[in-house]
Amino acid sequence: MFKRLLIAVDGSEHSARAVEKAIESIAPELSEVYVEVVYATTSAQTKSSRLSEHELYIRKQNEEEILQPAVERLGEEGIRTEKVVLHGDPAAAISEYANEYEFDCVVVGSRGLNPLQKMVIGSVSRKIVEQIRHPVLVVK
Numbered sequence: 001m002f003k004r005l006l007i008a009v010d011g012s013e014h015s016a017r018a019v020e021k022a023i024e025s026i027a028p029e030l031s032e033v034y035v036e037v038v039y040a041t042t043s044a045q046t047k048s049s050r051l052s053e054h055e056l057y058i059r060k061q062n063e064e065e066i067l068q069p070a071v072e073r074l075g076e077e078g079i080r081t082e083k084v085v086l087h088g089d090p091a092a093a094i095s096e097y098a099n100e101y102e103f104d105c106v107v108v109g110s111r112g113l114n115p116l117q118k119m120v121i122g123s124v125s126r127k128i129v130e131q132i133r134h135p136v137l138v139v140k
Contacts, residue, residue: 002104011066014109018139022107037070040090091127107137
């Protein structure tokens with residue numbers, strides 16, 4: 001039984017399905033579970049010192065728009081959650097964070113990359129599976 005989960009979200013339909021699968025996997029003891037909902041922004045977006053106050057505000061709003069649906073959905077089930085924003089390459093940032101803390105499982109959505117994209121850049125979910133020491137659930 002998973003009691004402490006990390007769910008990585010990016011605002012995509014894949015991450016929404018990952019949230020639903022996480023809920024299914026922890027039922028019926030939903031109130032005993034703690035979930036961290038994590039969004040990782042790319043390093044190109046993290047140069048805070050170079051951004052105006054308005055640009056920082058917009059970035060914060062975008063992060064909130066990505067995290068909030070997952071947090072609300074988990075809240076509907078009575079699941080305790082915390083929002084976390086990480087900065088840097090998504091796969092590396094999520095993997096480093098997950099390895100630093102003791103999670104029972106990390107849940108991520110898969111991305112529908114075409115074969116050429118997978119060969120050239122790989123997928124975030126594949127990199128996470130390779131780098132994280134904890135069980136990882138990849139949801140299609």
